[in-house]
Amino acid sequence: MGDDDNRARHDGASALRARLTPGAGATLIERAAIGVCGVTLFVVMLVGAADIVSGEVFGVFLPFKVDMSGTLAATAIFLAWPLVQRAHAHIQVDLFLPYLPRPLLRLSWWASQATGMLVFGLIAYGAIDLAAESVAIRESSAATLGYPIWPAKVACALGAVITIGVFLLQTLRRLLHGAEDA
Amino acid sequence: MSGLEQGGLAFAVLLTMLAIGVPVGFALAGVAAAGLYFSVGATFVLTTFKSAPYTLASDYTFVVVPMFVLMGAIAGRAGIIGDLYGAAQAMLSRVRGGLFMATIVAQAGFAAASGSTVVASSVFTRMALPEMLRFRYDPGVSAGCIAAAGTLAGLIPPSIAMVLYALLTGEPVGALLIAGILPGILTAVSYMAGIRVFLHFRPHWAPPITEHVSWPGRIRALGKVWSVLLLMILVIGGIYSGLFPPSAAGAIGAAGALTIALAMRRIDGGQLWDGLIESARITAMIFLVIIGGLIFSRFLSISGFIGDLRALVVSTELGVAGFLAMTVALFLLLGMFLDSVSLLVIAVPFLYPISQTLGMDPIWFAVIIVKLIEIAAITPPVGLNLYAVLAAAERQVTTAGLFRGVLPFIAIEMAVLALLLAVPAIATTLPRTMG
Numbered sequence: 001m002g003d004d005d006n007r008a009r010h011d012g013a014s015a016l017r018a019r020l021t022p023g024a025g026a027t028l029i030e031r032a033a034i035g036v037c038g039v040t041l042f043v044v045m046l047v048g049a050a051d052i053v054s055g056e057v058f059g060v061f062l063p064f065k066v067d068m069s070g071t072l073a074a075t076a077i078f079l080a081w082p083l084v085q086r087a088h089a090h091i092q093v094d095l096f097l098p099y100l101p102r103p104l105l106r107l108s109w110w111a112s113q114a115t116g117m118l119v120f121g122l123i124a125y126g127a128i129d130l131a132a133e134s135v136a137i138r139e140s141s142a143a144t145l146g147y148p149i150w151p152a153k154v155a156c157a158l159g160a161v162i163t164i165g166v167f168l169l170q171t172l173r174r175l176l177h178g179a180e181d182a
Numbered sequence: 183m184s185g186l187e188q189g190g191l192a193f194a195v196l197l198t199m200l201a202i203g204v205p206v207g208f209a210l211a212g213v214a215a216a217g218l219y220f221s222v223g224a225t226f227v228l229t230t231f232k233s234a235p236y237t238l239a240s241d242y243t244f245v246v247v248p249m250f251v252l253m254g255a256i257a258g259r260a261g262i263i264g265d266l267y268g269a270a271q272a273m274l275s276r277v278r279g280g281l282f283m284a285t286i287v288a289q290a291g292f293a294a295a296s297g298s299t300v301v302a303s304s305v306f307t308r309m310a311l312p313e314m315l316r317f318r319y320d321p322g323v324s325a326g327c328i329a330a331a332g333t334l335a336g337l338i339p340p341s342i343a344m345v346l347y348a349l350l351t352g353e354p355v356g357a358l359l360i361a362g363i364l365p366g367i368l369t370a371v372s373y374m375a376g377i378r379v380f381l382h383f384r385p386h387w388a389p390p391i392t393e394h395v396s397w398p399g400r401i402r403a404l405g406k407v408w409s410v411l412l413l414m415i416l417v418i419g420g421i422y423s424g425l426f427p428p429s430a431a432g433a434i435g436a437a438g439a440l441t442i443a444l445a446m447r448r449i450d451g452g453q454l455w456d457g458l459i460e461s462a463r464i465t466a467m468i469f470l471v472i473i474g475g476l477i478f479s480r481f482l483s484i485s486g487f488i489g490d491l492r493a494l495v496v497s498t499e500l501g502v503a504g505f506l507a508m509t510v511a512l513f514l515l516l517g518m519f520l521d522s523v524s525l526l527v528i529a530v531p532f533l534y535p536i537s538q539t540l541g542m543d544p545i546w547f548a549v550i551i552v553k554l555i556e557i558a559a560i561t562p563p564v565g566l567n568l569y570a571v572l573a574a575a576e577r578q579v580t581t582a583g584l585f586r587g588v589l590p591f592i593a594i595e596m597a598v599l600a601l602l603l604a605v606p607a608i609a610t611t612l613p614r615t616m617g
Contacts, residue, residue: 038458041248045440048249048433052426066242069429073248073465074239080459080466089463090205091471091523097203108203115204115212119474122215126232156236 030086033079033162036155040072040079047072067141071152078127078159085116085166109174117167124160131157185486186494189532192217192481196528206524207467210474217481230480235473242429244349248465249432250340253439254296255457257413260443263305265406266291271313272395272403279381279388281319282327283374285310289331290370291407293338294414295439299522299559300570303332307574315578320387322587325579326560329567330591331373333556336522337366339418340435342468343522343552345428349472350479350530353544355428356421357613361545363418364608365553369598376594409442422616468523475527488532492539502540506603509533510554517558521566525555546602549609553602557595560588 047065055061084090092112100108133139134150141147183191192213199209218227238244257263270284270291277283285306292302306328314324336343339359348355381388395403417435420426426434443449482488495505512533516525530551537547559567562585572584579587602608 034459034462037462038455041252041458041462044245045249045252045433045436048245048430049437052420052430052434056425069245069433070240070242073245074236076248076462077239077466077469078235080462081470083459083463084466084470089467090207091467091521092203092205093200093520093524094203096201100202104202111199111202112204112208115199115208118215119208119211122211122227122231123235123473125228127236129232130236153236156239 027162027165029162030082030166033159034083037076037079037083040076044069044072044076064141064145064147067149068147071141071149075152075155075159078156079162081120081159082162082166085120085163085170090116113167113171113174117164117171120160120163120167124157124164127153127157127160185488185490188217188221188485189482189487189491192478192485192487196478200520200524205470206521206527207470207474210471210478210527212474214474214478214481217485218477221481221485230477234477234480238349238473238476239469243355244345244429246340246345246355246429246432247342247468248461249436250296250342250345251464252457252461253340253413253417253432253435255460256436256439256443256449256454257292257295257410258305259453259457260409260439260446260448262295262409262413262439262442263288263292264309265403266410267306267309269400269403269407272400275391275393275395275400278385278390279377280391281310281314281317282324282377282388285314285327286331286334286370286373286377289328290334290338290366291410291414293335293366294340294418295410295435296335296340299332299335299556299567302335303329303567303570304574306332307571311571311575311578317391318389320384320587321579322583322585323387323590324587325571325575325584326587326589326591327373327377329560329565329571329584329588330595331370332567332570333559333595334366334370336552336556336559337362337369337549339363339421340432341552343526343555344548346468346472346523346526347530347548347551350475350527351534351544351548353548356424357545357616358548359428360418360422360616361549361609361613362552363612365549365598365602368601368608369553369595372594372598373591376590376597380590409446412442413438422612424616471523471527475531478528479531482532488535491532492536495536496539502542505536505540506550509550510599513551513554513558514561517555517561517565518563520558522555522559525558526551543606543610545613546606546609550599550602553595553599557592557599560592560595562588 047062047068051062051065097105131153134153139149141149196209196213200206215227218230266288267284270287271281274280274283289302289306296302310328311324315321335341339362341359341362344358344362345355347353348358413435416438417431420434421428421431500508512529513525516529538544559565562568568584568588572581
């Protein structure tokens with residue numbers, strides 16, 4: 001049982017690592033984005049746990065917990081989107097794909113890319129606008145600590161823009177080589 | 183165009199896009215953007231896309247999603263599942279169909295440490311299926327049992343499905359999470375009772391096991407499940423007693439799982455890093471669908487579709503029973519083609535307002551919906567859990583065998599659903615007693 005468990009965990013971890021590793025095609029900025037993603041989630045976990053422990057033990061709750069957890073979680077989500085797009089790991093209905101004729105499969109790929117670019121174009125537009133407004137006023141948290149929020153909004157805008165970059169790279173590769181990984 | 187016509191057209195385009203493989207989040211947000219552009223104008227589209235994604239992603243209430251995912255990822259890597267399964271197997275070794283029962287009990291236990299049905303199904307397939315096959319259990323029914331028991335994570339807190347429902351409807355997350363406990367336990371008990379009945383008629387599904395574990399062995403195995411019990415008490419107890427809000431429960435659960443894993447020396451830096459990145463990736467996937475769904479529901483509302491549909495339901499005097507029958511039929515039908523998250527995001531925005539117009543208890547309705555999406559997760563041909571099991575089984579079981587083997591569990595699920603529909607108190611009692 002123990003060996004099976006360890007093997008299952010090891011196999012799962014290896015497969016996952018292979019899936020999560022950005023690969024040769026990923027740019028340095030994508031790798032940096034993934035790194036920030038992991039760190040922000042770890043901080044969200046630490047802040048949430050520390051708040052409850054300090055609140056219950058010492059009677060002092062962290063005043064910045066709500067703002068900080070929210071902005072960091074948003075940062076992690078926006079910065080993880082390039083990774084998801086790079087791997088085409090979005091949730092989709094693939095039931096009918098094996099039965100689609102080749103031209104329709106090609107249409108499916110292009111429809112996905114076009115719709116994705118439209119959606120992320122709109123999200124990026126909004127995120128850049130939000131970040132610009134935030135930077136202009138050097139937006140900071142309303143909580144007691146008053147830490148700056150604008151870097152998180154800039155990171156979100158960056159995440160959306162990198163995702164657009166991934167879309168464009170994939171499209172370009174498809175146009176030039178007929179396949180993304182060529 | 184009337185609201186109903188606009189909404190109908192939008193659904194037709196959406197389903198076409200989904201059928202040709204356009205990702206669900208893209209299709210939802212894309213159709214909503216086009217619909218809003220034609221019904222309200224470009225400025226409204228830009229404003230919506232500026233505010234909705236960031237506002238939703240930064241909402242503190244929903245920080246619980248990545249944290250629950252992280253908690254499950256750490257618990258999985260720490261081998262907590264192995265301890266659970268070992269203990270359940272040892273305790274039930276003398277019972278006919280004991281490995282089925284052990285799988286159900288262990289999956290119910292793991293459900294209290296992970297909100298993801300797919301993670302539970304795939305990990306248990308690697309662990310429990312080889313054991314079942316070693317003792318000449320029916321491969322299809324064994325795989326069906328693992329897939330079905332995986333759905334317990336959808337009801338037993340921390341349930342990501344319940345958090346998503348709260349996100350879509352504005353219902354309190356804590357009450358919804360607690361509401362899933364009794365239906366989750368009821369489902370697990372029904373699976374075990376149902377399996378006993380089925381084995382009476384189909385004894386070849388689970389031949390008797392001659393290897394027995396001694397009592398000292400059982401006690402030793404049972405002693406290893408303290409980690410899951412601790413996590414369960416920490417997370418569910420904290421939410422139920424009101425010691426901390428569900429948003430904090432996620433962080434506490436993840437930190438608790440990490441502390442346990444470190445104390446047991448079962449996790450290293452690389453595994454933790456993988457867990458963090460996996461959580462970020464899964465959360466990003468889920469949130470894109472949710473963002474698309476919320477913008478789509480905004481379009482349905484602005485176009486007048488929801489108002490028209492509500493008026494239609496009221497005018498036809500469908501009543502609560504008729505509406506529930508329609509909901510069950512809709513989920514069983516769509517569930518054959520859509521995964522759980524997409525199903526939730528597409529259907530809840532227009533079903534929830536109607537349920538409130540008809541005066542239904544929102545907590546009860548939430549439990550019914552989550553139960554339906556969990557049934558959908560094991561309904562062939564699409565059921566997400568079925569494919570999670572098939573992928574992890576590595577050809578130890580055929581697709582046809584699994585589809586046949588899961589049927590007894592779908593029958594049990596339908597009986598539980600009927601019970602939940604007949605007795606709403608199963609879902610609503612615990613939330614009413616919360617601290």
